[in-house]
Amino acid sequence: MNMTYVLYAHNILRWGVLLFGLWTVLNALTGVLAKRRYNNNDNRSNLLFMVFCDIQLLIGLVLYFNGAWFTMIKTDAKEVMKDSAMRFFAVEHILMMVIAWLLVHVGRSMVKRSNNDAKKHKKMLVYFGLAFIIILAMIPWPFRSPGIGRALFPQFN
Numbered sequence: 001m002n003m004t005y006v007l008y009a010h011n012i013l014r015w016g017v018l019l020f021g022l023w024t025v026l027n028a029l030t031g032v033l034a035k036r037r038y039n040n041n042d043n044r045s046n047l048l049f050m051v052f053c054d055i056q057l058l059i060g061l062v063l064y065f066n067g068a069w070f071t072m073i074k075t076d077a078k079e080v081m082k083d084s085a086m087r088f089f090a091v092e093h094i095l096m097m098v099i100a101w102l103l104v105h106v107g108r109s110m111v112k113r114s115n116n117d118a119k120k121h122k123k124m125l126v127y128f129g130l131a132f133i134i135i136l137a138m139i140p141w142p143f144r145s146p147g148i149g150r151a152l153f154p155q156f157n
């Protein structure tokens with residue numbers, strides 16, 4: 001498999017994750033503040049957030065295990081840990097994104113299990129809000145240090 005295209009997909013899909021993550025957090029916030037009913041719009045937003053996180057995780061796993069990062073950490077973990085850019089992609093990005101993905105899944109089931117609308121919105125805000133913050137923090141934005149920062153869109157060249 002050509003990893004270039006997989007990386008393009010991972011780059012683009014981050015915008016889907018962010019869009020539905022933002023929509024979910026805004027719904028949760030207005031739900032808590034306005035004390036409104038937990039409606040289909042709430043459910044749809046966090047379901048789509050979860051679906052995009054699932055796809056992003058799958059693509060991320062392909063990138064990780066087929067690319068150089070996993071081999072590098074296996075062969076020389078000490079060197080990788082000393083270099084902040086290598087450590088970011090070989091360890092930090094993956095670990096924190098998996099935690100965010102777990103929060104999204106636990107969040108969905110917590111929201112489902114809550115028996116009133118106020119609780120549902122509160123759980124939605126806590127779990128999805130935390131996941132969204134972690135995702136925002138662990139994206140290799142262009143303004144991060146040179147070895148870490150990546151472009152906002154795929155660089156077709």
Ligand code: HEM
Pocket residue numbers: 007008010011013014017053056057059060061063064067068069089093094097098135139140150151153154
């Ligand atoms: C919501 C979750 C995630 C988001 C938003 C996200 C976003 C990104 C972005 C924007 C890049 C840079 C792409 C580029 O260079 O064009 C990237 C790189 C990468 N991501 Fe993720 N990611 C997520 C989850 C994951 C997960 C769960 C894994 C692994 C299990 C993963 C593995 C990787 C790897 C290995 C790279 C570097 C690929 C390379 O240049 O060799 N990502 N990610």
